Each structure stands twice: as C-alpha cells, then as structure tokens.
Amino acid sequence: MTKITQSLISEHGISNDEFNLIREILQREPNLLELGIFSVMWSEHCSYKSTKKWLKTLPTKGEKVICGPGENAGIIDVGDDDAIVFKMESHNHPSFIEPYQGAATGVGGIMRDIFTMGARPIANLNSLRFGSPKHPKTRNLLSGVVKGIGDYGNCVGIPTVGGECNFHESYNNNILVNAMCIGLVKKNKIFYSIAKGIGNPLIYVGAKTGRDGIHGATMASAQFDDDSEESRPQVQVGDPFMEKLLLESCQELMKQDAIIAIQDMGAAGLTSSSFEMASKGSCGVKLFLDKVPCREEKMTPYEMMLSETQERMLMVVKPSKKKNTLRIFKKWGLEAAEIGVITQTGNMEIFFNNSLVGKLPIKPLADASPEYDRPSKKPRKKFKKENHKSVSIKSALLKIISSPNHSSKSWIYNQYDRSVMCDTYFSSEQSDSAVIRIHNSNKAIAVTCDCNPIYCNSEPMLGAQIGVAESWRNLIASGADPIAITDNLNFGNPEKEEIMYQIKEAIKGIKIACESLNYPVVSGNVSLYNETKNKSIFPTPVIGGVGLIKNISQSKGLKMKDGDNIFIVGNSFGHLELSEFNRICNKNHGRPPPLDLNEEKKNGAFVRKFIKNHNSIVTGCHDISEGGIIVALAELSIRNAKGLKIKIPSDVKNSIKWLFGEDQSRYLLIVNNENIIKEVARKERINLQKIAKVDGDKFCVIKKFEISVKKLIKYNNKWFDNFIEK
Amino acid sequence: MPKKVVSIIVFPGSNCDRDLNIAVQKYMNVNTKLVWHDDPSIPNQEMIFIPGGFSFGDYLRSGALATKSPSIKEVIRLSKKGVPIIGICNGFQILTECKLLDGALIDNHKRLFICKESFIKIENKNTSFTQNIKKNVVKFPIAHAQGRFYTSEGNLKSLEDNNQIVFKYSSMNGKTGKSENPNGSINNIAGITNKNKNILGLMPHPERAVEFKENNDGVCFFKGLQNLL
Numbered sequence: 010m011t012k013i014t015q016s017l018i019s020e021h022g023i024s025n026d027e028f029n030l031i032r033e034i035l036q037r038e039p040n041l042l043e044l045g046i047f048s049v050m051w052s053e054h055c056s057y058k059s060t061k062k063w064l065k066t067l068p069t070k071g072e073k074v075i076c077g078p079g080e081n082a083g084i085i086d087v088g089d090d091d092a093i094v095f096k097m098e099s100h101n102h103p104s105f106i107e108p109y110q111g112a113a114t115g116v117g118g119i120m121r122d123i124f125t126m127g128a129r130p131i132a133n134l135n136s137l138r139f140g141s142p143k144h145p146k147t148r149n150l151l152s153g154v155v156k157g158i159g160d161y162g163n164c165v166g167i168p169t170v171g172g173e174c175n176f177h178e179s180y181n182n183n184i185l186v187n188a189m190c191i192g193l194v195k196k197n198k199i200f201y202s203i204a205k206g207i208g209n210p211l212i213y214v215g216a217k218t219g220r221d222g223i224h225g226a227t228m229a230s231a232q233f234d235d236d237s238e239e240s241r242p243q244v245q246v247g248d249p250f251m252e253k254l255l256l257e258s259c260q261e262l263m264k265q266d267a268i269i270a271i272q273d274m275g276a277a278g279l280t281s282s283s284f285e286m287a288s289k290g291s292c293g294v295k296l297f298l299d300k301v302p303c304r305e306e307k308m309t310p311y312e313m314m315l316s317e318t319q320e321r322m323l324m325v326v327k328p329s330k331k332k333n334t335l336r337i338f339k340k341w342g343l344e345a346a347e348i349g350v351i352t353q354t355g356n357m358e359i360f361f362n363n364s365l366v367g368k369l370p371i372k373p374l375a376d377a378s379p380e381y382d383r384p385s386k387k388p389r390k391k392f393k394k395e396n397h398k399s400v401s402i403k404s405a406l407l408k409i410i411s412s413p414n415h416s417s418k419s420w421i422y423n424q425y426d427r428s429v430m431c432d433t434y435f436s437s438e439q440s441d442s443a444v445i446r447i448h449n450s451n452k453a454i455a456v457t458c459d460c461n462p463i464y465c466n467s468e469p470m471l472g473a474q475i476g477v478a479e480s481w482r483n484l485i486a487s488g489a490d491p492i493a494i495t496d497n498l499n500f501g502n503p504e505k506e507e508i509m510y511q512i513k514e515a516i517k518g519i520k521i522a523c524e525s526l527n528y529p530v531v532s533g534n535v536s537l538y539n540e541t542k543n544k545s546i547f548p549t550p551v552i553g554g555v556g557l558i559k560n561i562s563q564s565k566g567l568k569m570k571d572g573d574n575i576f577i578v579g580n581s582f583g584h585l586e587l588s589e590f591n592r593i594c595n596k597n598h599g600r601p602p603p604l605d606l607n608e609e610k611k612n613g614a615f616v617r618k619f620i621k622n623h624n625s626i627v628t629g630c631h632d633i634s635e636g637g638i639i640v641a642l643a644e645l646s647i648r649n650a651k652g653l654k655i656k657i658p659s660d661v662k663n664s665i666k667w668l669f670g671e672d673q674s675r676y677l678l679i680v681n682n683e684n685i686i687k688e689v690a691r692k693e694r695i696n697l698q699k700i701a702k703v704d705g706d707k708f709c710v711i712k713k714f715e716i717s718v719k720k721l722i723k724y725n726n727k728w729f730d731n732f733i734e735k
Numbered sequence: 736m737p738k739k740v741v742s743i744i745v746f747p748g749s750n751c752d753r754d755l756n757i758a759v760q761k762y763m764n765v766n767t768k769l770v771w772h773d774d775p776s777i778p779n780q781e782m783i784f785i786p787g788g789f790s791f792g793d794y795l796r797s798g799a800l801a802t803k804s805p806s807i808k809e810v811i812r813l814s815k816k817g818v819p820i821i822g823i824c825n826g827f828q829i830l831t832e833c834k835l836l837d838g839a840l841i842d843n844h845k846r847l848f849i850c851k852e853s854f855i856k857i858e859n860k861n862t863s864f865t866q867n868i869k870k871n872v873v874k875f876p877i878a879h880a881q882g883r884f885y886t887s888e889g890n891l892k893s894l895e896d897n898n899q900i901v902f903k904y905s906s907m908n909g910k911t912g913k914s915e916n917p918n919g920s921i922n923n924i925a926g927i928t929n930k931n932k933n934i935l936g937l938m939p940h941p942e943r944a945v946e947f948k949e950n951n952d953g954v955c956f957f958k959g960l961q962n963l964l
Contacts, residue, residue: 075926159848163878164789166750250748257747343745424848428876431754446946464949 011041021048026219027379034373042311042359042367047374049277049315050284053537059503060535063516067564071529073492079200081122082192082709083270083531085493087557090196091447093454094128097136097189097497097553099536103244106187112186113161114319116380119190120167121273124256125322127200127263128192130444131430133162134437135172135188136458136497136551139183142413142684142732147176150184158188159175159424164249165256169425171437172447172458179462182541187497187534191456191552195449200263202272204290205349208479209269211283211294211349212331214338215321217304222243222278222317250711251320251343258341259322264650265337267330274321280314282323283349284357288375290653293354296502298361300348302560310361325351328727330413384531385509390598402639402668403714407724408524409589409636409642414726440566441486441632441681444558453558455489461635462547463587464601469511471601473518473550478609478673479634480554481526486630486676488564488620489556494523496552497535502535511548512537526613528554563620567648569679570630573651575701576643576686579675581614583666589636590669604672609674613696616676619686626682633675639668642701642709643675649726652705657713658698664713679703738766739964740779743786746772751787751824751942758942759784762957765963767964775805781964782819785826787878787940795831797840797881799829807833820934820961821864824879827926827936836929836936837894838886843879844919850878852950853917855925856905857940859898860930864935872909873952877917877925877938878918882938884920884927894927902926902937 011017018028021044021666031039031047039047049055057064069077075092076084082096100115135158162169169419172189222245235645247559262268270290272282287294298310304318326334331347337347352358359367396635400408409415418438427436434442434453442457460479466471477494484491496519501508523530539546569575585591586599620627633641639655646653663668679687690697709715741759745752756767767777772790777783778822791800801807807829814820814835822830830836843849856872857865886894894900902925904918905911911923918938926937 055914156847160880163848163850163880164748164750164792166788248792250789250794253748253750253789253792423851426848426850426878427755428850428878429750431757431943454924497770 013038013041013044021045022052023048023509025370027051030377033376034370036093041369042314043369045311045315045572046280046367046369049280050374052485054173054276055281056376057535058176058379059381059383059537060498060512061380062382065511067516067520067530068524069529069531071493074529074531075196077531078533081125083493083495084199085531085555087447087452087454092194092196092199094123094126094192094553095495095555096122096196096532097187097377097458097495097551098122098534099187099497099499101183101185101536101539104148104154105184107244109157110244110246112154112157114245115186115360116158116161117189117249117252118275120165120252121275123190124259125200125271125273126194126200128194129226129260130167130190130192132191132443132456133169133188134443134458134553135186136460137172137174138180138185138549139176140184140637141178142176142691144181144719148732150186154186155421155424161249163426165253165569166429168429168433170348170427170429170433171443171456174418175422177462177547179547183497183539183546185546185549187551189458189495191454198263200268200271202270202289203287204270204292205287205295206269206325207292207351209328209351210331210347211324211351212324212326212334212343212345213301213321214343215349216248216318217302218252218308218316219304219318220308220316221313223315244650245317245319247319250721252368254341254343255320255322258274258338258343262337265330265333266327267334269325269327271322271324274323274647276317278315279323284371286323286325287371287645293352293356293371294349295352295358295360296349298359300346300649301444302344302346310359310366316635318483321562353408367471383503383509384506384732386506387510387515388507393436394596395595395597395659397596400593402665402710403716405590405593405669406639406643407591409640410721411724411728413728415636417642417725420733422727429696435487435566440481442488442489444564446561453559453561453564455484455487455556456554457483459483460549460551460554462549465515466547467587467599468601469514469548472520473515474522474604475601475673476550476552477519477526477528478604480552481528482613482632482676484554484556486565486632489558490617491526491528491554491556491634493529494552494554496530496534496550498535499539499549499551500537501540502618507566508545515548515550522606525546526610556666563624565620565627565630567631567645569645569649569651569703570628570681571596571651571703573628573679573681573703574683574699576678576680577675577698577700578616580672580679580696581606581638581667581670582672583663583670583676584672585623585666585670588669588671589640590665602673604673610675614676615693615695616678619689623685627678628681631677631678633677635671637671638700643721646708647722650718650722651703652707652718653701653709654704655701655710736762739765739781741784741918742770742777743784744770744772744777746790746801746804748790748792749786749788749877750802751940752951753941755784755786755823758945758953758957762945762960772801772804772806774808777806777809777813780813780818783813785829786824787824790825791827796832798825798832798922802830802833811835814934816865816932817931822936823940823942824938827938828881830934830936834878835934836917836927837890838884840881841883841885842881843864843883849917850876851917852879853939854905854907855899856909856911857902858903861898862901862932863923865901865961868955870952870955872905872907874944874950875941875952876943877939879938880949883918884924886921890938891921897930899928899930900924901928901935
C-alpha cells in the first residue's frame with residue numbers, strides 16, 4: 010500500500026492543518042484513495058473555502074425564487090407553471106491549456122447541470138476574456154475556444170444566443186471561459202440531488218470512465234507556471250453526441266416517475282456526485298467499483314473515484330423502476346450500470362474486488378470542509394507615467410468601433426447555431442439581451458452576461474455593482490422585467506491579501522446592487538487562482554441576468570426606422586475616467602463612473618413602464634455603456650444601416666465629455682412619437698433629452714463631423730477578419 | 736376525413752426533429768409519425784422527412800453512419816416507388832451519402848460552422864416541391880459546418896440539364912454571385928432533387944422560418960407540400 014508521505018499530501022493540495030483535520034475525522038491515517046477524495050472535496054473548486062463566508066451574505070431569496078444556490082443550478086418562477094433553471098460556470102484553466110476541449114467541456118458541464126434538474130436547455134451564453142491581440146497565443150486560443158463552444162452546443166442542438174468577448178493583457182496567460190446555460194422545466198417536474206430510501210439502487214449512466222481529468226478540480230485550484238501545459242492530460246475530452254443521448258434519455262426517463270435523485274458527474278466526478286447526493290439526503294452509500302463501466306484497463310479505485318470523464322450521470326432510482334431505467338438507456342445506446350446502494354450508515358463505503366478499500370464518514374467530511382476568513386488588504390495604486398494623446402471626436406469613434414473589444418463579433422457568433430429550436434427571437438447582437446421565447450407560449454425570457462473588469466480593477470465594489478446594474482439595464486432595454494442573476498466570480502490567488510480584498514469588495518458590491526434592485530443571486534460559481542507566474546487577472550465578476558417578457562411583442566431590439574427620434578433617458582455628467590475614450594488617449598487611471606442605485610431604479614422603471622404602456626411607439630431601445638452616447642448611437646446606425654443626425658444639446662460645455670462619457674443608468678429610446686414620451690417623462694420627473702433623428706445614410710454629429718454609414722460598417726467589420734486571417 | 740400521416744425519421748443525434756415535426760403538423764395539415772432509426776419498416780409512406788442534426792454525432796463524415804440504419808434501407812426502397820422524400824441539412828447529407836442524391840456536402844470553404852439568415856433563390860419552380868411557392872427568393876436560416884455542395888463537372892451539367900437544381904444561395908433580389916455564396920458551394924447550390932424529382936435535399940432550414948411573423952418564409956414551403964399528398 011502506498012505510504013502517505015508529506016510530499017504526497019502537498020501534491021494533493023492539502024495543508025498540514027487540513028491533514029490533521031482528516032486524521033481527526035477518520036481517527037486514523039487516510040489511505041491514498043481517501044486522501045484523494047478529501048483533496049477534491051476540500052479543493053477550492055468544490056468547497057468554496059475562501060469565499061463561502063462572503064457568498065453567504067448575498068441575497069438569494071425572492072418572491073420568484075424556487076431554488077437558490079446549493080443545487081445544480083438556480084430556479085425561478087416565470088408563471089403558468091413554467092420555471093427557468095440557470096447557472097454560469099467557468100472552465101478557465103482547461104481552456105487555456107487546451108482551448109477546444111476546455112471550452113467544449115465547459116459548455117457540456119453547464120448543460121448537464123441544467124438538465125440534471127429536469128429542464129430542457131433552451132439557450133447557451135458565454136462570457137469570454139482573452140489576452141491582448143498582440144500576445145502570440147491569443148489567436149489560437151480565440152479560434153479554439155469559439156470552435157469548442159460552437160461544436161458542442163451546435164451538435165447537442167441548443168442555440169448559443171449571446172454573451173461577451175473582450176481582450177485585455179491581464180488575461181494573456183490566463184483566459185476566462187464562462188459558460189451559462191438556461192433551461193425550461195415545469196414547476197412540478199423539477200429533479201433534485203437529495204438521495205433517499207435505504208436500499209435504493211445507485212445507477213451510473215453515460216460515457217465509460219477513463220483516466221481523463223484526474224485531479225481537474227485540484228488543477229482549477231492552483232495557479233499556473235511555465236509547466237502548466239504539462240497538465241494537458243488533466244483536461245477532459247468532450248463528446249457532444251454522448252451529451253445529446255444523455256439529455257434525451259434523461260428526459261425520457263424523467264417522464265416515468267423513476268428517479269429519486271440525480272446529479273451529474275462534473276468536477277471531481279464520481280466522488281463529488283455520490284458524496285453530495287448522500288450528504289444532502291443525510292444517508293450513507295456503498296459503491297461497488299467493479300461495476301463502474303471503464304474505458305481503460307486496470308483502473309484503480311483511486312482513478313475511478315477521481316476521474317473527470319465527461320457526459321456521465323449518477324442517479325438514485327426506485328427499485329421497481331430499475332429494469333425500465335436500464336431499458337431506456339439501452340435504447341439510446343448508453344452504458345448504464347447499478348454501481349451502488351443507499352445505506353443508513355452515514356458512511357461512504359467503497360468496495361473493490363470484494364474488499365473494502367475506503368470508508369469515509371459523509372457528514373463530518375462535508376461539515377468540516379474548511380472555511381477561511383483570509384486576510385485582505387486594499388492594494389496601493391501604482392501610477393505609471395503616461396504620455397497622453399489628444400484625439401478628435403471622429404477618429405476616437407472610429408478607433409473605438411474598430412477596436413477588438415467593440416468591433417463586430419460576427420466572426421464569433423456566426424459559428425454558433427442560434428436558430429435551432431426555433432425560439433430565438435433576438436440573439437444578443439440584435440438586442441441588449443438575447444430574447445428566447447418560452448416554447449408554445451407568448452412569453453419570452455431575456456438573458457445577458459456582463460462585466461467591466463477595468464472598472465472592477467480600479468474599484469472592485471463599485472465595478473461589481475455596475476456589472477449588476479448593467480445586466481439589469483440590458484434586460485430592461487430588451488423589454489423584460491429583471492428577475493434574478495447567476496454570478497461567476499473570477500479572481501486571482503485568494504491567499505494574497507490584495508486579491509482577497511478584491512473578492513470581498515466585489516461580493517459586497519454584488520450584494521448591495523442586488524438588494525437594492527430586488528435582483529437575487531440564485532446560483533453561481535467561483536474561479537480562483539487565475540494567475541500565472543504570480544500575475545493575477547483583473548477581477549472579473551461576471552453577472553448573468555435573466556428577466557421575463559410577458560408578451561413577446563413587447564420585446565425590443567436595436568431597431569430604428571426612418572423618421573424616428575432618439576431620446577436619452579437619465580443624466581449625463583461626462584465621466585471620462587476609465588472610459589474607452591480615455592484609454593484611446595492613453596489615460597488609464599481614475600475611478601469608474603459613480604452609480605446611484607435609486608436613479609438606476611427610477612430610470613429602469615420608467616423605461617419598462619413606457620415600453621409596456623406605449624409599445625407601438627417604441628421602435629427600439631439600447632443602453633448606454635462603454636464608449637458613451639456616441640458609441641451607442643453608432644451601434645444603432647451600424648446595426649440598421651441607417652443614418653443619424655445627432656445634435657449636441659446647446660447647454661453642453663464639453664462635447665467630448667458629453668459624447669464619450671460613461672455615466673451609468675442611461676438608455677436610448679427610439680420612438681416614433683415625441684410628444685407622448687415627453688409628456689410621460691415630465692409627469693414622472695425623468696430627465697429626458699432628444700438627441701438624434703434617424704435620417705439618410707450618414708452618421709452625422711451636427712457641427713462636428715459626418716461619415717457615411719457604409720464606412721462605419723466597414724470599420725466595425727474589419728478587425729476580426731484581419732486578425733484571424735493574417 | 737382523418738388527416739394523412741407523414742413520417743419523420745429520427746436518429747440518435749438528430750436535433751431538428753422537434754422543430755420539423757411542429758412545422759409539418761402546423762402547416763401541412765397532417766399528422767406525423769416519428770420513426771426511430773432502427774425501425775426496419777416505415778408504415779406511413781405519404782411522405783418521408785429526414786431532419787437536421789448530427790446523426791451518430793456526424794462521426795466519420797456527416798450523414799455517413801446514418802446510412803447504415805435499417806430505416807434508411809427502407810427509405811431507399813420506397814424512394815424507388817416514387818414516395819416523396821425530403822432531407823434537410825443533415826438529412827440532405829444522409830441522402831447524398833446513400834446516393835439517393837448526387838454530389839457530396841463537404842467542409843465549408845472557410846472550414847467554420849456558419850449560422851445565418853440566407854436568401855435562397857428558387858431556381859426551379861416546376862418541381863412538385865416548389866411549384867406553390869409564390870416568392871422567387873425566400874429567407875431561410877442556414878446552420879452547418881459541412882454544407883458546401885460539390886459534384887463533378889459532368890454531374891453538374893447533368894443536374895443543370897435535368898433541372899434538378901432547385902435552390903441557390905442568392906441576394907435579396909435573386910443575384911447568385913460569389914458574394915452571395917456563404918459556404919463555397921459549387922454554383923451557389925443550396926438544394927437539389929433526384930432525376931425523378933421525388934427526392935429533395937436542401938441545406939437551409941425552412942422549419943426554422945415559421946414561428947415569427949418577421950421571418951416566416953418557411954410557411955409557404957410547407958403549405959406548398961400539401962399538393963404532394
């Protein structure tokens with residue numbers, strides 16, 4: 010038997026204190042198998058040990074919340090017995106090492122979280138962060154990740170409807186791939202992962218277990234160095250065809266009242282799925298590893314328990330339905346086996362070749378999982394000397410719309426099947442959020458992912474608040490009532506005080522904004538140690554928001570018609586610090602724009618109500634975010650291939666500040682009747698200003714400059730093609 | 736009178752079967768029978784659809800493994816009796832793989848999956864599949880990685896001579912130049928029939944253009960198929 014040495018313990022990422030705790034729980038030395046199980050269950054990835062204390066402070070309840078954090082995904086009520094299941098999850102480390110498989114399995118994993126709960130996935134989104142385009146790895150990472158996401162979702166037949174993709178040098182050696190999935194389920198057909206019923210069989214189904222991904226969860230909990238590419242064998246390989254078969258067979262089985270509990274085998278595979286199910290049901294479990302379908306020969310219990318082979322599920326079924334369960338899986342050509350049984354011992358007992366090879370008490374292990382209050386410290390800001398440039402309005406606009414972050418992402422989204430399932434009303438290039446109809450109904454949901462890491466890097470709390478507010482605003486601009494969010498918190502090494510400060514502050518920001526906007530957090534994921542050679546990424550707390558549109562005819566996109574007028578809702582102060590404009594001038598310091606959550610609520614409520622009450626007047630709606638008013642208007646012009654006449658209000662003293670300022674809580678409303686909107690805004694005491702008219706084929710800022718929309722489109726389209734094909 | 740019944744073959748990995756089923760029932764005024772791929776008999780022979788998706792994961796080559804299914808053997812037999820057969824996207828790929836249609840569907844010219852709205856010119860309005868479509872150009876989404884139609888020069892000529900080319904990628908106004916070609920298909924070909932004109936294969940998805948009034952050119956396609964029954 011392998012001796013448990015100090016080096017073996019640290020290879021498993023277990024600290025000395027943690028090892029002592031293990032001995033206390035077991036009242037003996039663990040064997041290698043048990044050590045491996047502890048290491049994954051207590052890894053940052055599975056235990057949230059550095060963030061748990063702070064995550065607990067987030068608002069998770071609400072009138073429409075059916076299921077908050079803790080299950081496979083969060084669930085909200087959207088009326089008529091329909092519920093929406095959603096969650097976002099990161100696959101950052103694997104995607105950097107092997108972009109295609111890393112991203113593909115990220116999509117596969119999050120979809121399984123959704124359909125495990127009985128829901129049919131109806132939309133995928135993703136939030137991607139790559140390094141500088143100048144970095145030699147960026148192009149391959151971008152192509153690989155996009156292809157991985159596309160191939161997986163396209164094959165399973167779930168539309169990929171939106172997301173975001175940005176480039177920044179802080180991600181040069183640590184890209185972010187956050188995948189979000191949304192599913193639809195009837196309220197009384199939700200499945201949970203609470204194991205019950207002594208003597209009930211535990212059924213394994215899906216791909217055969219191989220040696221892939223062993224220690225994936227531990228890898229996701231460590232930072233990178235020069236040898237990181239050697240961990241390529243830890244990256245799992247995805248098989249979307251298998252996923253499709255799993256999805257359809259589970260949906261078929263779920264109609265039959267057979268399943269008591271179900272959980273997908275994601276990070277830490279068989280270990281975490283069996284542990285979590287038993288722990289939630291306060292029961293024990295016996296596993297017979299000889300029964301586990303294996304792809305490779307002579308696999309050890311250690312390898313079987315820690316493998317992260319994809320596309321596998323574990324379920325507790327009613328004994329009377331066992332035969333039928335196995336029959337359904339056979340029809341779909343899937344490997345299924347009874348690999349264990351639920352017991353009342355409260356222990357996990359692992360058998361192999363008729364002998365007991367591991368025995369762990371479930372509740373003590375779960376309860377004792379470490380929770381740290383790591384020290385934090387506000388980082389001192391370093392100011393680099395800058396050589397500021399002065400730039401004209403026109404050239405700043407053209408630079409922004411042809412920059413990697415703002416140019417057309419059609420190269421990306423055209424690789425994603427957005428039309429399968431026939432319910433995509435708007436994908437995210439057509440509206441501020443993607444709008445997906447609830448099948449066979451007149452309702453729709455709106456979904457969006459948002460984060461501004463530059464704001465978050467400067468002030469994590471305010472930056473995170475702005476992320477929440479922007480997602481809320483994007484939903485409203487699409488005509489939706491915002492309901493709830495999922496969050497994906499991407500940070501560096503929490504053992505560093507400055508990083509811990511970012512984490513705590515960002516969570517506080519999310520808490521404040523979500524409480525104020527009545528916008529609870531129903532699921533989420535934390536990805537830490539996003540560092541290479543001690544250099545951390547910018548703090549990136551991505552917010553995935555979901556809202557409901559009761560009548561799909563009230564959904565709004567980036568549309569405008571000739572003769573329409575464009576009004577701005579909200580106050581413009583001209584905040585340029587950390588704006589796109591300032592960065593073009595090489596000014597990189599400053600604070601994010603202030604956010605007044607009361608103003609946010611007031612403006613949001615106005616837009617929402619106006620769209621509902623005067624639907625036929627509103628041609629389109631767009632929020633104002635990065636790049637300010639002028640970029641938002643240019644996006645409308647480009648999208649519609651129509652000209653605009655933009656008039657800077659006479660009381661504006663500094664037109665650059667007015668045009669490029671990134672003040673929050675503002676919308677552009679495109680309307681075909683200016684009197685009504687003016688009247689309503691006056692009554693509601695909303696700051697409203699008419700700023701443009703849809704006219705001709707030129708984008709014209711009166712008294713400043715004009716450019717043909719054709720040219721604008723050309724500028725907006727060129728970056729990706731040049732970058733990929735060079 | 737009871738409604739007629741048309742068959743839709745479902746493979747492991749098909750993913751447009753639900754969408755197609757809905758469009759067919761709604762706009763052809765028929766009932767449908769979903770036939771599982773390993774069923775050797777197809778009892779409802781009014782018309783057979785082969786839906787899009789990734790049959791058997793499209794491993795080996797798109798559509799290749801599906802040709803070994805018992806139901807496809809039956810499709811081949813029935814096709815010779817003149818039963819109308821329509822393959823969309825992966826269905827088209829399967830029909831070329833089992834040689835019921837000419838040519839092959841290979842990797843798109845940029846080797847990327849393409850999903851977008853495409854204008855499709857109806858090149859031949861004299862087939863039973865297209866004679867009731869009033870528009871000359873329709874808008875259907877495309878979504879495929881292997882949709883580039885290819886065939887030999889000789890075969891191309893014979894397709895042309897027999898008026899087997901039914902759909903071509905085009906502009907909104909029916910121009911069928913290079914810039915309107917999304918995937919590098921030879922002569923912008925998006926859909927063809929066999930010589931007897933009872934088998935149709937097309938890459939675009941009419942079943943994805945029926946749900947929203949802004950985009951419902953698929954309705955006239957399915958309504959137009961009623962006369963075949």
